[in-house]
Amino acid sequence: MTDQVTHEDLTEAQRAYIEELAAVMTASGMPRMASRVYAAILVHERGSMTSAEVAATLQVSAAAVSTAVQWLTQVSMITRRTVPGSRRESYVVDSESLIRLVTHDTNALTAWVSGFARGRDVVEPGGAAADRLAELEEFFSFLIGEMDGIMARWQERQAQAGQEPQSSPSRSARKR
Structure with missing residues (x-):
């Protein structure tokens, strides 16, 4: 074959x-x-x-x-x-590519946080638009802060299951 x-x-x-x-x-x-x-x-x-x-x-x-x-x-x-x-x-x-993409690629999220912050400079202070932008800025800042914790918990879970912590390349990719 x-x-x-x-x-x-x-x-x-x-x-x-x-x-x-x-x-x-x-x-x-x-x-x-x-x-x-x-x-x-x-x-x-x-x-x-x-x-x-x-x-x-x-x-x-x-x-x-x-x-x-x-x-x-x-x-x-x-x-x-x-x-x-x-x-x-x-x-x-690479079986870890999506995990890395979600947990480590915070550049886009950081840019969004900056964009929301900049937007608050151009809208009416205390207005509805400022409130929306502030909430989004806060949420994305929170999300960025949580990413490291998520990755640490994932690696701990893998270790408890007897698997080596993942980094690039994945176990399956190394076998090829």
Whole structure:
């Protein structure tokens, strides 16, 4: 058997699940094709696929995969790795990527806090707009403060379960 993955290599249940998970991710604001590509790689036993394998699995064009992969790598949901002995690249799902994305990428949240604070400088003091902006600033500041605690509790939970604390790359990615 070859390492090349095809649409037929997946069970009907796996193909349905890829579409189901992609729909959930798309409903959360992620681009549809990026959602499908991420779900396909996540479901694949190796946790990595080439562009051709993703295209065959999802029955889409290479161009669609390329655009999706570009977005996924930009937001650090997947990483690119060179296929040994080849000029091709494999796209890898690091099982910790979403955890890192949610808990560590507070740059956007920090920018929002600054934006809400700046907005309070231009609206009527004590007015309804100022109150909304202040509440959002307070919430996002609180959220940023909680992220470190969430990650510490997650690592403690993993340690209690006998798993090594996660950092990049994940255990499953190191096995590849």
